[in-house]
Amino acid sequence: NAGVTQTPKFRILKIGQSMTLQCTQDMNHNYMYWYRQDPGMGLKLIYYSVGAGITDKGEVPNGYNVSRSTTEDFPLRLELAAPSQTSVYFCASSYRRGGLDGSKETQYFGPGTRLLVL
């Protein structure tokens, strides 16, 4: 298993440009997440998905969009890049069985995408 993969690893964008950060997992996980990590800070949740076709906003969704057409893929779209979106973006996935509190759930993270908006 490759686990959670993210592309690209690094990208420089100009203000107003758009791009899609790719995330793929091969573990058949139902939950997937996008976080951003600003320098010296913890992670903040942007969007999450509990299964194909279902997405919801996290703490900091403004300026981003997501889709989940398959179990494996969860791309994050930036439509009009702004300097405030300079960050490291992490995708994660986990498997949660329905009806249980998920106390054994393990979240697997991708290696991250470093984005610089100038």
Added chain:
Amino acid sequence: AQKVTQAQTEISVVEKEDVTLDCVYETRDTTYYLFWYKQPPSGELVFLIRRNSFDEQNEISGRYSWNFQKSTSSFNFTITASQVVDSAVYFCALSEGTSGSARQLTFGSGTQLTVLP
């Protein structure tokens, strides 16, 4: 609103010393989940543990142990006989709600642990 405080910004220890990383949380929910993550210098994030609010049993996993005390709203993490490979930033996080998933996850600012040889 939920909040996680990791008061120790940086800690340095010498190899084989024990070290405790503090985590204090605030929440109004009676059902919540606490997490610890490790971020080594390479940048990836490693999930270490998740604990629900109804289970105050301490947990041990090898050299790692966690002490959960609801009375003081703390979820501290101890590394016994630290090793250089333990050098990383460690994050504590809190999730509210009965679902326990990460959608309301709040992270602390992290503690940079440096283990010197």
